[in-house]
Amino acid sequence: MLHFSGTNVSLGTAVGKLFHSSMVTLLACLCYVYGSNTYDGANWSANPLKPAVNMSSENATETTVHKFIEGQFDTFTEASFHTAITDFYPLADYNNISLQGQWMCGTLRYICTTVMTTGAAHNFGFPAYQYRSDNPILGSKHSSELAAFLDDAKKFDPADQALSW
Numbered sequence: 693m694l695h696f697s698g699t700n701v702s703l704g705t706a707v708g709k710l711f712h713s714s715m716v717t718l719l720a721c722l723c724y725v726y727g728s729n730t731y732d733g734a735n736w737s738a739n740p741l742k743p744a745v746n747m748s749s750e751n752a753t754e755t756t757v758h759k760f761i762e763g764q765f766d767t768f769t770e771a772s773f774h775t776a777i778t779d780f781y782p783l784a785d786y787n788n789i790s791l792q793g794q795w796m797c798g799t800l801r802y803i804c805t806t807v808m809t810t811g812a813a814h815n816f817g818f819p820a821y822q823y824r825s826d827n828p829i830l831g832s833k834h835s836s837e838l839a840a841f842l843d844d845a846k847k848f849d850p851a852d853q854a855l856s857w
Contacts, residue, residue, distance in 0.1 A: 723818070723819045724810065725822075725823070726810045726813075726821070728823075729798075729802070730825070732797075732803060733795065733801065733802070734798070746760075747790045752789040754773075756789065757789060757792060758773045761797060761800065
């Protein structure tokens, strides 16, 4: 037993309290930058090997989209899906099951998460910034914006680097 803050505690508790205190101090010094891409869901929704969840397969239906998203979010109900495809992502707006699914997946998994995380960091008093990437050269799929953050001319063509900040 150790004596810590006026009480006797185990070594594990003491280390835990010190770690927590150190992390809070460290986090207070950071600036948070969160971002998303316009088509963040594109790669993920088109690559599953199982046809039942591959929204880009030729036999994909809105049921395929629901199964894919339900696999990502196990509490995603049929009622929520129906509201989504009726009110927010009607198939007529996309003319394509794959695009409909990409938008739903990207919004749920990445774009909304970015908005909520940035807001939470700001509400806790941390400097927090958010960006939305829509890159006409690299495309705007998941992680396409990393060329703007990485300074390695060998990996990207000059047109990519011209978009860097």
